[in-house]
Amino acid sequence: MAIVKVRNTGEVISGEENVKQFFDQFDVLYEHWDVEKLSEDLRGNCKINDSQKEEVLQVFDTDIRSLAERRGYKNWDVVVLNDQTPDLEAILKKFEKVHTHTEDEVRAITAGSGTFIIKGDEQTGYFDVDLTAGDVISVPENTPHFFTLSDERQVVAVRLFIDQTGWVAHPYEEVEQR
Numbered sequence: 001m002a003i004v005k006v007r008n009t010g011e012v013i014s015g016e017e018n019v020k021q022f023f024d025q026f027d028v029l030y031e032h033w034d035v036e037k038l039s040e041d042l043r044g045n046c047k048i049n050d051s052q053k054e055e056v057l058q059v060f061d062t063d064i065r066s067l068a069e070r071r072g073y074k075n076w077d078v079v080v081l082n083d084q085t086p087d088l089e090a091i092l093k094k095f096e097k098v099h100t101h102t103e104d105e106v107r108a109i110t111a112g113s114g115t116f117i118i119k120g121d122e123q124t125g126y127f128d129v130d131l132t133a134g135d136v137i138s139v140p141e142n143t144p145h146f147f148t149l150s151d152e153r154q155v156v157a158v159r160l161f162i163d164q165t166g167w168v169a170h171p172y173e174e175v176e177q178r
């Protein structure tokens with residue numbers, strides 16, 4: 001279940017309803033998928049091959065299509081990051097730069113964990129969203145944010161896109177410290 005840490009105030013928000021309520025003011029979508037649906041060899045497994053990635057998409061097909069229908073996503077895939085990922089450091093460096101997208105960035109964590117850091121308002125500043133398996137989040141379009149792995153440094157996530165070109169990031173520059 002997602003945990004939110006508000007940087008300016010130090011507030012920690014947990015519990016599905018509290019998290020949802022906090023996200024509502026920033027138009028951040030938050031839902032939950034049942035990862036118990038995954039077969040035993042896939043549950044918690046972040047070292048999966050291409051056919052296992054397909055299996056993940058099959059298992060969550062209904063959830064994916066429900067999201068796509070409601071929010072206009074046209075295509076989707078599975079992204080895997082772990083200690084065997086070539087150039088993991090370089091990939092993370094790229095992700096860890098504050099950026100925006102022209103469409104919302106939706107991720108469903110199906111194994112492992114990760115953190116989205118999202119720019120809120122003047123009162124909150126940036127807030128960290130720690131995500132674990134089953135958490136589904138969408139960062140709204142044009143909202144500055146970045147992503148990083150947690151200490152376990154591995155994740156499996158379903159990504160959904162409206163634009164067929166996939167993940168396109170625009171750097172977000174600012175003077176204030178994040």
Ligand SMILES: [Fe+2]
Nearest residue numbers: 099101105169
């Ligand atoms: Fe992003």
